[in-house]
Amino acid sequence: xxxxxxxxxxxxxxxxxxxxxSLALLIALPLAFYLARHAQPWQxxxxxxxxxxxxxxxxxxxxxxxxxxxxxxxxxxxxxWRELVAGRVVAIGLLALLLTAGYVALxxxxxxxGTTGSLALALVVTAVTGVGTGSALGALAPRELEGALxxxxxxxxxxxxxxxxxxxxxxxxxxxxxxxxRAVEGSASSASLGAALAHxxxxxxxxxxxxxxxxxxxxxxxxx
Amino acid sequence: MTAATWLERLAHELDALGVPAADAAAIVVEAESHxxxxxxxxxxxxxxxxxxxxxxxxxxxxxxxxxxxxxxxxAAGRVRARAVAVRKRYRGRTVLDGVDLTVRDGEAVxxxxxxxxxxxxxxxxxxGLVRPDGGRVEVDGAVGxxxxxxxxxxxxxxxxxxxxxxxxxxxxxxxxxRDGCRVADQLGWDAARAPVADALSGGTRQKLxxxxxxxxxxxxxxxxxxxxxxxxxxxxxxxxxxxxWRDRGRAALVVAHAADAIERAxxxxxxxxxxxxxxxx
Amino acid sequence: xxTTDQRPAWLxxxxxxxxxxxLDDGEAYGYELARRLEELGFGTIPGGSLYPALLRxxxxxxxxxxxxxxxxxxxxxxxxxxxxxxxxxxxxxxAWRAFAGSVEAALATTEARR
Numbered sequence: 001x002x003x004x005x006x007x008x009x010x011x012x013x014x015x016x017x018x019x020x021x022s023l024a025l026l027i028a029l030p031l032a033f034y035l036a037r038h039a040q041p042w043q044x045x046x047x048x049x050x051x052x053x054x055x056x057x058x059x060x061x062x063x064x065x066x067x068x069x070x071x072x073x074x075x076x077x078x079x080x081w082r083e084l085v086a087g088r089v090v091a092i093g094l095l096a097l098l099l100t101a102g103y104v105a106l107x108x109x110x111x112x113x114g115t116t117g118s119l120a121l122a123l124v125v126t127a128v129t130g131v132g133t134g135s136a137l138g139a140l141a142p143r144e145l146e147g148a149l150x151x152x153x154x155x156x157x158x159x160x161x162x163x164x165x166x167x168x169x170x171x172x173x174x175x176x177x178x179x180x181x182r183a184v185e186g187s188a189s190s191a192s193l194g195a196a197l198a199h200x201x202x203x204x205x206x207x208x209x210x211x212x213x214x215x216x217x218x219x220x221x222x223x224x
Numbered sequence: 225m226t227a228a229t230w231l232e233r234l235a236h237e238l239d240a241l242g243v244p245a246a247d248a249a250a251i252v253v254e255a256e257s258h259x260x261x262x263x264x265x266x267x268x269x270x271x272x273x274x275x276x277x278x279x280x281x282x283x284x285x286x287x288x289x290x291x292x293x294x295x296x297x298x299a300a301g302r303v304r305a306r307a308v309a310v311r312k313r314y315r316g317r318t319v320l321d322g323v324d325l326t327v328r329d330g331e332a333v334x335x336x337x338x339x340x341x342x343x344x345x346x347x348x349x350x351x352g353l354v355r356p357d358g359g360r361v362e363v364d365g366a367v368g369x370x371x372x373x374x375x376x377x378x379x380x381x382x383x384x385x386x387x388x389x390x391x392x393x394x395x396x397x398x399x400x401x402r403d404g405c406r407v408a409d410q411l412g413w414d415a416a417r418a419p420v421a422d423a424l425s426g427g428t429r430q431k432l433x434x435x436x437x438x439x440x441x442x443x444x445x446x447x448x449x450x451x452x453x454x455x456x457x458x459x460x461x462x463x464x465x466x467x468x469w470r471d472r473g474r475a476a477l478v479v480a481h482a483a484d485a486i487e488r489a490x491x492x493x494x495x496x497x498x499x500x501x502x503x504x505x
Numbered sequence: 506x507x508t509t510d511q512r513p514a515w516l517x518x519x520x521x522x523x524x525x526x527x528l529d530d531g532e533a534y535g536y537e538l539a540r541r542l543e544e545l546g547f548g549t550i551p552g553g554s555l556y557p558a559l560l561r562x563x564x565x566x567x568x569x570x571x572x573x574x575x576x577x578x579x580x581x582x583x584x585x586x587x588x589x590x591x592x593x594x595x596x597x598x599x600a601w602r603a604f605a606g607s608v609e610a611a612l613a614t615t616e617a618r619r
Contacts, residue, residue: 003391004392007388007391007392008388011377011380011385014379014380015377015378015380016379018379066378069374069375070374072353074388075352076351076352076353076367076368077368078366078392078393078394078440079392250572251560253579253582254535254582255552255556257535257580257582258536258555259552261536264549264552268551270552271553275553276552279553280556282557283560283564
């Protein structure tokens with residue numbers, strides 16, 4: 001693995017790890033959602049997915065915004081934009097997956113509804129699309145408040161709009177919804193695995209393109 | 225490295241050092257002839273082109289006395305930063321209007337002027353953070369930049385930040401921490417036992433910022449009022465660090481106010497009259 | 506136990522003098538001088554030490570340099586002693602002999618005691 005990614009990623013995680021309270025809240029968010037609807041298992045896992053989506057995208061967003069101050073200086077110091085962004089996003093991605101593993105263990109033990117495998121798939125896809133979305137918004141948003149509000153809109157709308165309508169498919173967490181429905185309803189589900197994975201892939205690709213475009217634009221600012 | 229590449233680089237280095245063309249050509253041909261007959265590896269026989277070029281350039285300049293460096297006659301160092309007719313406007317206001325500036329190896333140049341006259345902007349343009357609206361900017365080599373505020377990772381300890389910045393320059397972890405702690409030491413601060421950046425006082429954070437900029441000995445230091453918030457003793461140490469940096473043949477451009485520093489600087493550039501002057505101290 | 510080779514450090518001090526002495530025999534070009542020094546037992550003289558030394562003495566006026574067309578290759582720069590160079594050689598030769606004498610004396614005292 002590139003030494004650049006390891007160093008940048010390690011420092012991203014070290015800095016984040018020092019914010020104990022934030023980490024605790026991050027872990028607690030999906031858990032709280034899950035426990036709140038624990039009486040109705042199919043609602044519980046669905047909201048676990050929503051909570052994880054919010055947690056993953058929020059930590060990715062704030063990591064991106066916090067890095068804004070130091071990344072230009074690190075760029076001058078010798079890292080390339082690609083190394084800085086990739087190192088940060090991959091590190092946050094690993095953190096999100098670690099969190100996800102915890103929740104997979106939770107549903108494996110608690111066995112609310114559906115198979116652990118299908119739930120695990122839904123949660124992993126959620127984490128990945130969440131980190132992608134948060135990082136992309138972090139590249140676009142001018143400051144913290146705008147970024148947070150954009151995230152509320154994007155993530156919140158997913159729970160608000162009619163899940164059958166086209167608007168839902170244009171939002172990043174549609175794949176989460178589909179995969180959760182599939183996990184809950186079992187093999188007789190109308191939800192399509194293929195469509196969900198395709199949507200998730202497209203979401204990640206679009207987020208990647210947004211990041212690349214934003215990075216390229218920042219890179220243009222450097223004279224000879 | 226092939227002989228041809230080495231000789232080409234040598235020619236380039238001699239030119240960058242300002243060696244007259246006829247002398248430079250003679251040096252290159254003599255080296256070529258030697259390499260041809262000795263059939264030796266150029267790096268083993270002459271060393272890196274830059275080093276050999278410097279030796280020959282020094283040998284060309286007649287020394288007043290064999291003992292020590294009088295410091296008065298120095299061969300013109302390599303240009304590390306050059307701004308030509310740089311212009312910049314912010315929200316309709318002209319911040320920089322046709323500024324010219326040159327910083328060479330072995331020079332510490334001070335940038336002075338009243339508040340808001342564009343000193344920080346000029347520094348940021350040279351660092352590559354901002355693009356000028358007009359004019360030309362050239363920078364040769366690695367740059368170490370310390371902004372006036374911030375530029376630090378709040379939740380990392382100084383040693384972790386040394387690693388983060390040091391690895392970017394290709395230093396190993398241990399070397400990065402050693403180098404950073406050494407600079408911190410020169411500034412009178414024990415970095416090894418310091419807490420995260422957020423928990424440091426403003427003055428200590430400035431010291432960290434300077435150490436991060438100087439890490440890995442870049443070719444050009446760009447410092448924006450780095451002594452701000454430092455107590456008298458620390459500020460003194462900073463200036464000593466800067467002159468030492470300069471004496472070892474490196475280049476630095478520092479935004480400053482301090483009146484006494486002006487006497488020891490190699491040149492002082494004053495902004496604010498919409499014209500940059502260059503005066504030898 | 507590691508022993509460091511002191512010869513490069515010593516050579517730095519005496520290279521100029523040795524070159525002047527070799528040129529007392531007649532003019533020569535750079536690589537030729539390097540070969541002769543190697544034959545005398547100095548080992549390979551790096552070009553990075555040889556040419557700056559020759560250039561220094563040239564600038565001081567102790568050597569006169571002349572370009573000659575080479576046989577097939579690029580031209581060669583031939584060095585010759587000037588009268589000032591001859592005087593400098595004579596003076597530095599005496600100074601070196603005195604210095605080397607002191608070094609020998611220092612080394613001999615400790616040896617004799619054993």
